[in-house]
Amino acid sequence: MEKKWWHQSVVYQVYPRSFCDSNGDGIGDIQGIISKLDYLHKLGIDVIWLSPVYDSPMDDNGYDISNYQDIAKEFGTLKDMEQLIQEAKARDIKIIMDLVVNHTSDEHAWFIEAKKNKDNPYRDYYIWRKPSADGKPPNDLQSIFSGSAWELDETTNEYYLHLFSKKQPDLNWENDQVVKEIFDMMNWWLDKGIGGFRMDVIDLIGKEIDKGIIDNGPHLHPLLQSMNKATFGHRDVLTVGETWGATVDIAKLYSNPARDEVSMIFQFEHVTMSWDEEHGKWRPKPFDLIKLKEIFHKWQTGLGKQGWNSLFWNNHDLPRAVSKYGDDKHYRVESAKMLATTLHMMRGTPYIFQGEEIGMTNVSFESIDSYRDIETLNFYRDKLAEGFTHEEMMDGLWANSRDNARTPMHWHTSEYAGFTTGTPWIDVNPNYSDINVEAALADENSVFYHYQKLIQLRKELPVVVYGDFELLVPKDQQIFAYTRTLDGHKLLIVSNFSAEKATFHYKEAVNSCKTLLSNYGNTYDLQQALTLAPYESAIIQIG
Template sequence: MSEQMWWRGAVIYQIYPRSFCDANQDGIGDLPGIISKLDYIASLGVDAIWISPFFKSPMKDFGYDISDYRDIDPIFGTLADFDELVAKAHERGIKIMIDQVLSHTSDQHQWFIDSREDQTNDKADWYVWSDASPDGTAPNNWLSIFGGCGWTWDPRRQQYYLHNFLSSQPDLNFHNDEVRKAVLDNIEFWLKRGVDGFRLDAINFCYHDAQLRDNPAKPKELRTNIGFDEKNPYAYQYHYYNNTQDENLGFMEDIRRLLNKYPGSVALGEISSEDSLKTMAEYTQGSERLHMGYSFDLLTDNFSASYIKQVVETLEARVADGWPCWAISNHDVQRVVTRWGGYKSKTFAKMLFAMIASLRGSICSYQGEELGLIEADIAFEDIQDPYGITFWPQFKGRDGCRTPHPWQHDLANGGFSEAKPWLPVSKDHVANAVDLQEEDIDSVLNSYRHFNRWRKQQPALCYGDISFINTAEPLLTFVRHYQGEQLLVCFNFSEQEQKVDISQFNALCELDINTENLNEVKGHKLAVATLTNNILLIPAFGCFYGKLNTVNKASS
């Protein structure tokens, strides 16, 4: 593939820097810590690293509240450390992607400090300000994702300001041309330092409805927003006006034009809207907007073959020439092996990664996923996440997926740091530390590495189209097509062996199973099916990969 297309089918390894590796032994991970683990990252067979925010910040939302977009927070290191990280990653063939949090800043950013002083200064219109309603209440009914009203009164300006997240995260006013230019200039600052791409946080939140119209109420039976339920009143509204405005498409095109000046650089948008799959398709359409988008549709509690098939087919029907990116774990949701069934089975963890890495698209893989880590149980007194503090005990926040990475089982804090870590290290995680899994040929870690190497040799998995075959639960079955090659893929989502008569697929394709290919997959320690007289026996949490001779595309 050309250099400009490295991201298609890429495996992007997400690092939450606070919790990856602590080089200066202060209990918080840092950039030098990441540098020290680059050989480990390279051994995973991933194509790129996405690093969550490391910019200057008061850390009210652990870096997603930025006070200076062009500098490193001292707890993470220096700009020189970042430059060293980029250079040494590139030496190993690893791309560097960084978070850009564009829709809002910290209330300690100089822009906001200036903006709140009065209504006439140079930055007065850089944030979303509004007069109070006649009775003194907020301008409209918009809510914050983190709980309560989405507006906060500022006594200096005698106005309300909008915040879709914490009150310390005021929203920028993208209707202002100067704001858009300043934001693009900040992006270019990092392009000039050699980054290969950006993960764009909450990118559909940049624009708001200029008329500040109320969001309509959502009926109780429909309060099933992806990522929200009735524990959070945010689910009580249709969020038609506080995000995902039409004007944002033009801003996506501005970003793409900038990236086109730096060949090979890419943008991956995080999208959470009333219809996230529709928005993903719009934001990645053609070659003028974002390169990739991902939503929370596979980051929910829903785990079934039919649900995954529905999500992927819905997007495929809409996305046309756009390109998806799939994730089943990240720093905002419960770890997938807990969320999708609570299994501690190594086989289950291996199967989940193989499944997500076999769908059409690129993959974001969160640190610890390669170890099969479960969600950590955090006591209330140890919780750091403001989201969890607000909604405890119905929702315990995001700390359970953010605990430090376990490197060595016989060292304090799993080898993460000699100091007390910012979050406690799970005993279960220490029992699954990197050093133990390195020595176990059958470990989740070694399976992850081997599968990534094998996948790179399968163009159909990296770049091909996808067609699903209707099979009953608990089987997920599809064909990947690329340049005359077809690969039949099947996963068993259950704890029981499944028997499949593949002659039922004859209307779709004529099978020509390549035994050597099957043996390669077996070598990656996945639970692989056996094939005898057209009967597949797929073990618990097992899979099947078989090359096909022909595919009748009309039937597919």
């Protein structure tokens, strides 16, 4: 496989609305991000994935775009964005933009025109269907945000498709003019010097609604190959597709370099393994380490040299890693470090979500009125109507609401965690006085410095980037252990995923070994069994 700069890079996701507010309006902004670039440079990351900052009415916090070539006023100006790109570049950090092109806002100029009449030149930019014989939606397709995926436009008496909010009409990717407009826009941003794109729900753009095909449609990969050829293919940039329905075989179609599509994808099998079959994430199943290991093993070995992995525990749509997979009550620091070690030593490009590097946790708001996420609010209402109790739904929200990731970043102990001098758009997690950047930077044993060391190991050791992966003790209920091997170099990574002591014995003969990193500060001798403390993890160099 040809080596790429993003193979050894680490990406940090910034959710602008919640990162840092520079002007006191309670909403994070681009100048706030610029003010924290030195902090991110200290951490050691190479890339910032910037969640959408485009002009938007913010029905879905910026994932509903009304103008792809301007910036939302609450985030700043186009000049601010250009400054961010340049200031980041000066610190050897690239900016990748969030590309949201399955849908626009219903306030986009294209959709405003499309609604005027059926003969409007922009009508076919979107997906319309006539009502059924009884005047209802054309079929029973459901929105991902709950309810029907069809909304009636009373002016023309036709339904438009929205797989998400009714204020997010789906674009018609079978229209060549839509394709050209999107490609022109992508080149406009690439010419400004961005380092690539994260592609929101990109697996939906090839859908064939009338055949019931929503994701991974037959037009998807030809469209991506056309996109590659027309925009980023000749540029040295990172592209990552969000693909909820991907299998290993499908992932190879996306990320095999010979196919000229994208650098890598996000797959979510390790995320959805804990979701209930009927009620999804709102009634989560117990954590299953054996299943988690099975999934990671499949993805680490299945892509081989025909694709590239993305590595992540959490993002703006998911709960905080230490709350989902660790123990945020009794072993928050230990389990946060353990999770980082387990993930960052695998093959692939690691992604850190803002606050993960200081061990931020889920939030348990007491009232539904404190939540802001459209998906959370819709499902709370719908599930109560289905018979869920308020208490059951709050348990689901505390575990898996998207707002767990969206509370403001904790910078220090002043009011509102130093995020803003005003009133934040969403409440701050009350534990900010204990968990914040200022405290992390002052403590040499903090989660922050553990992440910093992991990032440095990836840059120093080719075996971390390109080594073969072998899973050990797959049926162990406590231990997640694996090796990475390359050109005679070997690493053992061993983690205790439990709050109890665990024993691990490395069964191969070992002449010598060196402990590179331990979240307890321990050193290890592999010639005898290891006794690991709760949530203990270690990276051991063999030979």
